[in-house]
Amino acid sequence: xxxxxxxxxxxxxxxxxxxxxxxxxxxxxxxxxxxxxxxxxxxxxxxxxxxxxxxxxxxxxxxxxxxxxxxxxxxxxxxxxxxxxxxxxxxxxxxxxxxxxxxxxxxxxxxxxxxxxxxxxxxxxxxxxxxxxxxxxxxxxxxxxxxxxxxxxxxxxxxxxxxxxxxxxxxxxxxxxxxxxxxxxxxxxxx
Numbered sequence: 001x002x003x004x005x006x007x008x009x010x011x012x013x014x015x016x017x018x019x020x021x022x023x024x025x026x027x028x029x030x031x032x033x034x035x036x037x038x039x040x041x042x043x044x045x046x047x048x049x050x051x052x053x054x055x056x057x058x059x060x061x062x063x064x065x066x067x068x069x070x071x072x073x074x075x076x077x078x079x080x081x082x083x084x085x086x087x088x089x090x091x092x093x094x095x096x097x098x099x100x101x102x103x104x105x106x107x108x109x110x111x112x113x114x115x116x117x118x119x120x121x122x123x124x125x126x127x128x129x130x131x132x133x134x135x136x137x138x139x140x141x142x143x144x145x146x147x148x149x150x151x152x153x154x155x156x157x158x159x160x161x162x163x164x165x166x167x168x169x170x171x172x173x174x175x176x177x178x179x180x181x182x183x184x185x186x187x188x189x190x191x
Contacts, residue, residue: 009155009156010155010156010157010158010161011155011158011161012155012158012161012162012164012165013155013158013159013161013162017118017119017120017150018041018162020118020119020146020148020150021037021041021114021115021118022037022041023118023145023146024114024117024118024145025037025038025114025118027138027143027145028113028114028117028134028138028145029106029110029113029114029134031093031096031098032098032102032103032106033103033106033110033111033114034089034093034098034103035089035090035093035098035099035100035103035104036050036051036103036104036105036106036111037114037159038086038089038090038093039053039065039086039104040159040160040163041159041162041163041166042083042085042086042089042163043065043080043082043086043163044080044160044163044164044167044180044181045065045067045159045160045163046157046160047157047159047160049067050104051104051105052068053065053066053067053068053104054101054104055099055100055101055104058082058090059082060082060087060090060091063081063082063087064079064080064081064082065079065080065081065082065086066078066079067079067080067182078182080180080181080182081180109124109126109127109130110130111154112124112127112130112131112154113127113130113131113134114131115127115154116128116131117131117134117135117145118148119147119148119149119150120150120152120153120154121150121151121152121153122153122154123153160181163181164177164181164183164188167180167181168188174188174189
């Protein structure tokens with residue numbers, strides 16, 4: 001019952017909500033944090049893992065994302081298979097100079113502003129000011145962001161939950177998804 005309450009409070013994103021993030025992240029802050037969102041949505045990385053892993057953990061030639069012992073939640077290193085969508089996105093970001101350790105480490109306020117621009121609710125006045133400033137800056141450049149309004153705050157761990165849900169739907173194998181994510185079945189299944 002507790003897990004059901006947590007799942008309802010912090011669900012995976014819907015496809016339109018995911019699309020809203022994909023519409024905003026490459027544009028807001030000049031695309032500076034698109035890499036963070038790409039890793040979360042398409043690599044299944046936890047926020048702290050993405051920030052700690054850095055660009056060194058991404059190996060498109062071997063097709064793996066390596067999470068070191070220091071970066072992993074469970075203090076156990078792991079490698080996850082990289083899929084073509086993430087490889088293509090990261091290579092495009094690399095060629096644009098937007099794949100750096102800094103680009104994988106947006107702070108809480110920067111993430112909150114992106115979430116607001118993607119239509120999620122927030123009680124943070126500072127985040128709203130930052131999002132409004134960014135919307136106006138982009139408008140001055142001729143870039144008009146869509147006006148989304150999901151009427152909910154950005155769910156906790158939403159990027160990872162969405163990624164794992166997509167992976168499961170793609171392969172229909174709980175065991176494969178759990179191995180890819182570095183989870184246990186008991187943690188994954190309720191979410």
